[in-house]
Amino acid sequence: MLRWLIGGGREPQGLAEKSVQTLGEEQTQNPYTELLVLKGHHDIVRFLVPVDDYRFASAGDDGIVCLWNAQTGDKLFELHAHTQKITALAAFPLTDAYEEKCHMILTAGADRAVIVWDCDNGRQIHKVSCFHSTVKCLTVLQRLDVWLSGGSDLCVWNQKLDLLCKSHLIDSDISAMIELPKNCVAAAVGKELIILRLKTSKDGTEWDVFEVKRLLDHQDNILSLISVSDLTFATGSHVGELIVWDALDWTMQAYECNWDASLHVDPQQEIKLSHSQNKISIQHLTSDEECVFAAVGKGIYVYNLQMKRVIAFQRTAHDSAVLHITKVPNRQLISCSEDGSVRIWELREKQQLTAEPVPSGFFSMWGFGRATKQANNTAKKAPESTTIYSLDLTGDLIGHSSAVQMFLYFGEHGLATCSADHLIILWKDGERESRLRSLMLFHKLEHSEDLQLRI
Structure with a gap:
């Protein structure tokens, strides 16, 4: 039903595997029957980050940062300062001296600059351009009221962009970072996972960051690094390794690599899998503290942390590699892919x-x-x-004409997706939007009748 709403859309894949689930034109369980196309970028849109419950920021290869209203689709601000593509984007909510919440975002670009923006007025607050290489990731440590930039160096900054301390790790760049307990940080550098600890003086004037441990258990580059809970985090690699770690002592809690070993694959399928080892990289991980949801090649796997095994999977969830995956309420998952599609799955007990x-x-x-x-x-x-659960396809959103990089879920306000086709699409619940339009019409009619009676 949604396939014809945008002129582009996904082309039929003649060579696609027969195991890819499909839906008919009538998607009865899919609420997203309306969409808004947001135009503001001129190149690939790679990043979306929520600012609050109804606003979000987008950025990509054109160097432009846009702020949007997820309810209406209105563009609030268009921010220009970077001269090259955006390489990292992060939200930085702060409290000022008057205890009024001020929402800010951080942007890093290939122009070796990092900028702090005020989301309420669209103004540039601070900018620093003293980096020796491109910043690949930004991580905010709200508890310490500092933020970290990762590239060839790891730098610690305060909200005014004062450099508090810096640590040079190795020749490779930091690709991802997450906060750990006890003022520690986990940084992914190639196939190594480096644990760092931040130390500050009692008055907060002197800072230091030093290496605590290196974890060398991955056989290839780490592509995904997530926090599962206060006590656990997880990593995923280019060759399909999932490792679950203890966040306190950094020991390995679980390891999964051969995703189909316990799924009773028949011999012919085993041969097919062995020929596609280059398609098993873990592009993205997410978690609900009970399970880790892994985007492995074209597939989606649900790994239960307590049972330490896969409890549900779709070996071929999309026609191409899955780039982003998120767990949403009502036992549902949403995934997006290089094939330009966004799909909704329901986790059902067998x-x-x-x-x-x-x-x-x-x-x-x-x-x-x-x-x-x-x-x-x-x-x-x-x-x-x-497996004791199944992943059943309940929605197929076809609107983008190129790879969907990622998405944000805004609950009743819908879903925002960004793509290599330069577009952002807001997917809306059709029934809810229809009710809202009816209410607005009734309010206008009541207002009109009141005016007529007064005249």
Whole structure:
């Protein structure tokens, strides 16, 4: 139903695998039947970050930063200062001296500059251009009221862009950072995970950052680094390794790499998987503290942290690599892909099947008596290692004509997606929007009748 709403859309993939789920034109479980196309960028839009419950910022390769209203789709501000593409974007909510909340964002560009913007008036507050290389990531530590920039160096700054301290790690750049307990930070540098600790004097005038430990368990570059809870974090690599870490002592809690080993794949599928090892990189991870949701190649996998195994999966969720994934309420997941699609999935519990023992007479009749016991044991153990949930497709949003980089979920205000086609799309709940329009019409009519009575 949504396929024709935008002139572009995803082209049919003739070589797509048959296992890709599809929906008909009538998507009865998909609420997003309306969309707003937001135009403000002239190149790939790579980043979206929420400012508050109804505002968000976008940035990309054109160096422009736009602030939007997620309710109406109105462009609030268009920020120009970077001369090259934006490489990192982060929200920085602060409290000023009058205890009034002031929302700010940080932007880093390939022009080796970092800028602090005021989201309420669209003005540039501070700018610094003293970096020796491009800043690849920005991380705000609200508890310490500082923020970190990661590139060839790790720098610690306050809200006024005063450099508090700097640490040079290795020749490779920092690609991602997250905050850990005890004033620590985990930084992904190639295939290494470096634990750093921030130290400050009692009066807060002197700062230092020093390396505590290096974790060398990944075999290839780390592509995703997320905080799962106060006690746990997770990393995903280019060769499909998921590692769950203890956030206090940085020991490995769980490791998963061969995602299909326990899913009882038939031999022909095993051969297909072995030929596509280059398509198993973990592009993105997200978590709800109970499970980690991994975008592995074209697929989506749900890894239960307590059971330490995959409990649901879609091996081919999209026609191309999955770039972003998020868990939303009502046991739903949303994913987007290089193929230009955004898809909604529901995590549903399967009905558990009990294994029935195979009669020994059948095997002994053909001279397989020794194999009988082994076959029976195999039959009984199989259900223990099969997935207990399914991921069922409930919505397919076709509007972008190129790779969807990421998205933001705004609850009742809908979904915002950004793409390599230079567009941002707001997907809206059609029934809700229809009700809102009806209410607005009734209010206008009542106001009109009041005016007529007064005249």
